[in-house]
Amino acid sequence: MIQARVTLDAALAGQPVDDRLFGGFIEHLGRAVYGGIYEPGHPTADADGFRADVLDLVRELKPSIVRYPGGNFVSSYRWEDGIGPIENRPKRLDLAWGSLEPNLVGVNEFARWARKAGADVMMAVNLGTRGLEDAVDLAEYCNHPAGSHWSDLRRSYGAAEPHGFKVWCLGNEMDGSWQVGQKSAEAYARLARETAKALKQFDSSLELAACGSSHPGLPTFPHWDETVLAECGRYIDLISLHYYARKQNNDAASFMAEPARFERFIQIVERLADAEAAKTGRKKKIGLSLDEWNVWYHTDAADRRDPPWTVGPALLEERYTLEDALVVGSMLIVLLRHAASVRIACLAQLVNVIAPIMTAPGGTAWRQTTFYPFLHASLYGRGEALETVIESTGYEAREAGPVNWLDAVAVERRAPESEIALFAVNRHPAEQIELTARLGGFPGSGVIEHIVLSHSDPLAVNDRDKPGRVVPVKVTGAKIEKDTLSAILAPYSWNVIRIRAKTARKR
Numbered sequence: 001m002i003q004a005r006v007t008l009d010a011a012l013a014g015q016p017v018d019d020r021l022f023g024g025f026i027e028h029l030g031r032a033v034y035g036g037i038y039e040p041g042h043p044t045a046d047a048d049g050f051r052a053d054v055l056d057l058v059r060e061l062k063p064s065i066v067r068y069p070g071g072n073f074v075s076s077y078r079w080e081d082g083i084g085p086i087e088n089r090p091k092r093l094d095l096a097w098g099s100l101e102p103n104l105v106g107v108n109e110f111a112r113w114a115r116k117a118g119a120d121v122m123m124a125v126n127l128g129t130r131g132l133e134d135a136v137d138l139a140e141y142c143n144h145p146a147g148s149h150w151s152d153l154r155r156s157y158g159a160a161e162p163h164g165f166k167v168w169c170l171g172n173e174m175d176g177s178w179q180v181g182q183k184s185a186e187a188y189a190r191l192a193r194e195t196a197k198a199l200k201q202f203d204s205s206l207e208l209a210a211c212g213s214s215h216p217g218l219p220t221f222p223h224w225d226e227t228v229l230a231e232c233g234r235y236i237d238l239i240s241l242h243y244y245a246r247k248q249n250n251d252a253a254s255f256m257a258e259p260a261r262f263e264r265f266i267q268i269v270e271r272l273a274d275a276e277a278a279k280t281g282r283k284k285k286i287g288l289s290l291d292e293w294n295v296w297y298h299t300d301a302a303d304r305r306d307p308p309w310t311v312g313p314a315l316l317e318e319r320y321t322l323e324d325a326l327v328v329g330s331m332l333i334v335l336l337r338h339a340a341s342v343r344i345a346c347l348a349q350l351v352n353v354i355a356p357i358m359t360a361p362g363g364t365a366w367r368q369t370t371f372y373p374f375l376h377a378s379l380y381g382r383g384e385a386l387e388t389v390i391e392s393t394g395y396e397a398r399e400a401g402p403v404n405w406l407d408a409v410a411v412e413r414r415a416p417e418s419e420i421a422l423f424a425v426n427r428h429p430a431e432q433i434e435l436t437a438r439l440g441g442f443p444g445s446g447v448i449e450h451i452v453l454s455h456s457d458p459l460a461v462n463d464r465d466k467p468g469r470v471v472p473v474k475v476t477g478a479k480i481e482k483d484t485l486s487a488i489l490a491p492y493s494w495n496v497i498r499i500r501a502k503t504a505r506k507r
């Protein structure tokens with residue numbers, strides 16, 4: 001059995017966790033929209049054509065914000081195609097995914113769906129084939145109350161109230177060779193700066209995210225990010241990073257260490273943002289928006305086989321394993337550990353496309369394995385992330401270098417009741433971890449529950465026929481003596497240990 005120790009210290013300041021760390025993403029891609037959130041003929045469809053069973057599962061996850069409408073899709077999207085009477089909307093070829101876009105769902109419909117889901121919208125503008133003018137027109141259409149061309153048009157199309165979208169993405173992955181309208185760092189930075197300037201002239205309270213690097217492995221990283229920060233720093237609030245963890249060559253140990261590479265990426269961009277602020281003497285801190293993150297590797301080959309130009313083809317339909325859920329859990333731990341700089345994070349995506357929620361056409365919807373770590377973090381991870389010192393043995397991963405068997409972070413919540421949630425992953429495939437956690441200055445009065453997600457087969461999945469194969473269970477045995485929590489963490493497991501805590505800390 002592996003011995004590992006965690007130490008908390010109430011004397012150290014916690015970092016407030018932005019609620020938007022628990023964001024999601026819906027792109028016009030595959031069956032995310034058509035056959036995912038929207039399926040008018042489905043038995044549970046509401047008057048707007050939205051599947052109520054899907055909405056229920058989304059609400060269960062409580063995403064605070066949902067990015068829309070892309071993704072690669074946005075880079076050749078004409079948002080005006082998705083407004084006005086449905087029967088007049090054009091069908092377009094979507095160059096990003098080789099699909100047919102029927103435009104049955106556009107910005108007003110999505111705003112209505114997001115309201116039903118209880119989430120804000122993070123709206124992306126097209127800086128691939130389009131630019132500043134279209135971005136400002138879209139902002140006016142969405143957010144201006146009334147009395148101007150685009151706002152009156154919105155009202156005439158049934159949305160009397162402005163949507164009030166506060167957070168806007170200045171394009172998507174503009175550094176990627178796969179992107180329609182890819183740009184050099186310099187060309188993108190100039191366009192993003194001018195678009196940001198104009199959007200702030202429209203409404204200075206908008207929060208704007210410029211594209212940072214789509215992956216730390218790209219040859220343009222970190223020059224791209226430095227250029228964007230230097231050029232746009234004055235006008236933007238966030239720099240956006242994307243990261244998809246991949247399992248390659250069937251190497252599970254390297255895959256389990258992917259969150260360490262994710263963390264390294266975050267650390268580098270944190271430093272670039274700090275350095276840029278120091279150079280300019282600007283007080284405003286540019287935050288990080290991890291507005292696409294997840295595990296994605298199962299479906300690459302399948303996607304290449306899909307016939308082009310159909311509506312809602314089955315693309316990127318990953319069937320997530322227990323092992324994938326552990327990586328997602330560990331990435332959530334990383335995001336919480338960097339709560340001081342990460343303001344937004346969107347699990348990409350929400351439904352059918354690399355998603356925690358899957359649907360059968362006309363049939364049921366179910367929770368994938370990755371649903372659970374996100375659910376637990378969203379429910380119990382809102383509060384203050386605590387400095388969590390980990391002492392654990394580990395191993396040397398091929399690319400990530402040394403990683404601990406144990407990854408963990410604690411979050412303190414004060415309402416409705418004072419509690420600490422300790423999120424922990426045991427990365428060891430065969431050994432238990434005997435965990436002791438010193439709750440220095442947080443006199444824990446008892447364990448509320450110890451939730452575990454694990455399975456004897458690391459490759460076990462949930463599917464339509466057996467949606468309950470990998471589900472969390474509550475285990476006993478975790479206990480607090482004096483100021484020390486002790487618990488056993490099963491091999492290859494995601495754990496949430498909730499502690500009722502009387503905090504000794506003063507604000």
Ligand code: AHR
Nearest residue numbers: 027071072073172173348
């Ligand atoms: O989320 C799937 C795709 O991944 C997005 O469209 C793109 O931005 C990224 O490459």
